[in-house]
Amino acid sequence: MEKGTMVGKHAAEFKLSITKALGDQLALALETLTPIPLTPDALGALDASPGVYQLYLGGALVYVGKADRSLPQRLEKHLRKLSSRSGMDIADVTFSCLYVEEDFSAVAPERLLISRHKGLGEVPWNYNGFGNNDPGKRRDRTLVEGDHFDRLFPIDLDWTLPGIPQGRSSLAQLLVWTKGALPYLFRYQDSPSFADIVVEVPTGTGDADQLLAVISGALPDGWRITALPGYVIMYPEEGDYPSALRYYQAGQSVEPRSLRVSRADG
Template sequence: MTPDSVAEFTLSITKALADQLAEALDSLAPCPLTSRNLDDLEERPGVYVLFLDGRRVYVGKAEKALPGRLEQHLRKVSGRSGLSLDRMGFVCVYVDKDMDSIAPERMLIARYGSRGGVPWNSNGFGNKDPGRRRDHSLVKINHFDVEYSIDLETPVILSAAEVPVWTALRDLKKTLPFIFRYDTSTQGKAIMKAASVAVSPAATTFRAVIEEIMRVLPAGWQTTALPGYAILYREREAVEYLSAAGYWRKAQSGDVVWRAGASQHDPSRAPIPVDSETERGDAEPGDDG
């Protein structure tokens, strides 16, 4: 037998799948990310690509239903400064449920890496609420939330009926396109249930509504606008969150005062790993993460 008679053969099923998925997605023309276009999609699992100004920026999957997953992205983008929905587009393909086990979005991230990449997959775009322990962390300077921070002028419409603050906050949280977390401790909940608020019909933005709510809470409460979300807690003294854009605080005088924050960011430009925590952003609608 000669060397010409023997060779190695390795079957790469994942590469073949990635190639075919990419070919299917690349053959499609992006359409605007609008509710009307999402309504035309079937309630099926799939893989999708988001575009900003015609450039591929994010690839993800929907384990159960593409419309609901893409609606989450639509809502998130709608509540960001410097980012408008008319700049966003998407393409998608339906896939078998079994394909989720091989993480098709990871294969596509690797494939697109040599073609300009998908930057939002490594900058925190898909992240969920990091939790109270991470509120004081410095956000990386190249993070999605730094480039496109929450819009404090996001439109909000709440009932003008007088309700407990707890109820108003619950309704506000449901309305907002960004994360809003507030004190749910036993003592904090009792205070918010004891105080009532009637939101003026003229208060039609997050900023205006939160200022009205803050006015009826006792002194020492503080609402902080972090790059990617807002929080409301009792703080014994004014707390400077390192990456915060600013905060409202209820003073002893009864005034609600807005103060600019430090807006400090981690200068490290190392990309955020696409790990299990980042991928939590691909949870199905209704998951709290």
């Protein structure tokens, strides 16, 4: 037997697992809480402090996250995102949270919780696209797999947009307004010419699909708007996107042929 491995009545091996103990403590503390609906009123009652949180869909734990500075601010982003997704009802989304301040960044509490719940087959939204920010242009043509969050719960293109500036405005102004009003990412390539292009937004234009079609009708030749499962982009380009939900060009809203075929087969 090699030196240092002897085990007997006077000696034994001991493996210190502080991180597991912390993860267990966090999980137990969260289990004592009752999740409540993810609503503006509920978030308004929270302290603007750092911490960890858990999201539930229909009572099932689907995501664990952290807020480095403000829990309500972070959760408000999730509320906005989830409210504008197809395939779910925001009324079915609940949350619970813990304020965690001491040595917050050092212990990475959300990772401890994720590790624990992953082992139990929970938190399917973690590492599955839910918490991602803009993936960048180079990822736009990546095929979004069927079990990805954005594929399971794609953006709602029929989302109502209150206060659409109807009537005449410059394309540049309308794009800025649209980017700020959409509840999901709208990334586009700007052009100096947009300031000189006048767009007439018809009375009655009320949702994202209608507005994107109007904008596409004012774009120069070769430009197109593409709705992907998790966001919308606008560039001067050609070619298909493997995961496109809808194309907007020359004032028309068109589903990709692949979607129409799959729907017919289903």
